[in-house]
Amino acid sequence: MRVFSGVQPTGALHLGNYLGALTQFVRLQEDAECLFCVVDLHALTVPRNPVELRRETLQVASAYLACGIDPAHATVFVQSHVPEHAELAWILGCISTFGELGRMTQFKDKSQNEHNVSLGLFAYPTLMAADILLYQADAVPIGDDQKQHLELCRDLTQRFNARFGPTFTLPEPLIGQVGGRIMSLQDPVHKMSKSDPDSNSRIGLFEPADIIRQKLRRAVTDTGREVRFDQEVKPAVSNLLEIFSLCSGETIATLEARYADSGYARFKADLAEAVIAKLEPIQARYREYQAAEDVVRVTLRQGAERAAALASETMATVRERVGLLGPGD
Ligand code: TYM
Numbered sequence: 001m002r003v004f005s006g007v008q009p010t011g012a013l014h015l016g017n018y019l020g021a022l023t024q025f026v027r028l029q030e031d032a033e034c035l036f037c038v039v040d041l042h043a044l045t046v047p048r049n050p051v052e053l054r055r056e057t058l059q060v061a062s063a064y065l066a067c068g069i070d071p072a073h074a075t076v077f078v079q080s081h082v083p084e085h086a087e088l089a090w091i092l093g094c095i096s097t098f099g100e101l102g103r104m105t106q107f108k109d110k111s112q113n114e115h116n117v118s119l120g121l122f123a124y125p126t127l128m129a130a131d132i133l134l135y136q137a138d139a140v141p142i143g144d145d146q147k148q149h150l151e152l153c154r155d156l157t158q159r160f161n162a163r164f165g166p167t168f169t170l171p172e173p174l175i176g177q178v179g180g181r182i183m184s185l186q187d188p189v190h191k192m193s194k195s196d197p198d199s200n201s202r203i204g205l206f207e208p209a210d211i212i213r214q215k216l217r218r219a220v221t222d223t224g225r226e227v228r229f230d231q232e233v234k235p236a237v238s239n240l241l242e243i244f245s246l247c248s249g250e251t252i253a254t255l256e257a258r259y260a261d262s263g264y265a266r267f268k269a270d271l272a273e274a275v276i277a278k279l280e281p282i283q284a285r286y287r288e289y290q291a292a293e294d295v296v297r298v299t300l301r302q303g304a305e306r307a308a309a310l311a312s313e314t315m316a317t318v319r320e321r322v323g324l325l326g327p328g329d
Contacts (some may be wrong), residue, residue, distance in 0.1 A: 004137035016192035020143030077303030
């Protein structure tokens with residue numbers, strides 16, 4: 001089985017990225033051939049400061065390694081180091097329709113109230129499909145918010161294969177039942193997001209312990225005092241229970257039994273310690289990689305070589321299938 005996924009270098013990673021995506025990456029690398037990409041071309045779909053983008057690209061690569069992705073098991077690389085991503089995105093763009101791209105909810109959300117919406121933002125899902133199809137991935141670990149993009153990728157796969165002959169593997173999404181959608185700490189009907197202007201809504205992967213304690217103390221709760229998992233009636237507490245369970249390894253039922261009548265304050269204080277215990281070793285490794293950036297750069301260079309070999313194989317077939325004249329033809 002081959003697995004592909006990507007993370008954008010846009011702002012600090014948060015607990016939603018970690019619990020929804022990165023923990024799945026680490027688990028999958030044992031049993032599957034994995035490629036994990038820092039999708040810098042996707043980050044360009046909104047205006048970016050070039051110096052920051054370069055820095056954040058290295059930071060996401062360091063975060064991958066700090067979370068436990070082992071370059072001996074998985075290929076870690078930067079999207080723009082393999083130019084075939086952009087080439088395949090163009091070809092897939094030529095079979096994508098204006099209507100289907102316009103229906104993407106992420107595009108609708110991001111373009112709302114914007115005057116200068118870029119072609120890149122509109123075509124974001126086509127580039128994402130190219131990332132996946134270039135490596136003939138069987139499975140794509142993602143958070144729930146990327147489900148619609150993956151459905152579009154599957155539609156494009158079937159359309160391309162029907163029009164030009166079997167070329168691409170049909171990829172399956174892998175979305176955690178728990179952790180696939182971590183919600184905002186301030187507004188539990190919205191997902192935890194890098195772009196939320198209120199930083200109290202999220203916990204950064206690399207935030208200090210006292211800030212994590214403070215943010216969880218301030219996290220909104222629901223009416224009543226009972227700690228109980230019920231996403232309809234108690235969305236805020238249910239979200240906190242999911243985070244607690246994923247960080248401590250205990251089941252939600254165990255946590256419900258322990259905190260049923262203890263009140264929110266003790267529940268949130270213990271939750272903070274569980275989150276801190278989970279993140280501390282990751283933060284320590286992250287600091288080590290930050291101090292040894294050359295190690296990260298070498299990993300990325302080797303990763304790009306491996307990825308490029310796979311990508312050029314797929315692109316040779318794609319160019320031939322769609323009828324591009326090769327220089328040697
Ligand atoms: P990005 O960087 O926005 O998010 C990275 C991953 O984190 C997941 N995620 C969440 N999971 C649970 N709860 C949340 N609140 C939460 N917020 C974010 C995202 O679903 C994602 O898995 N479009 C992708 C990047 C990408 C990609 C790809 C992914 C580009 N090409 C090819 C897979 C395959 C994205 O949203 O990145």
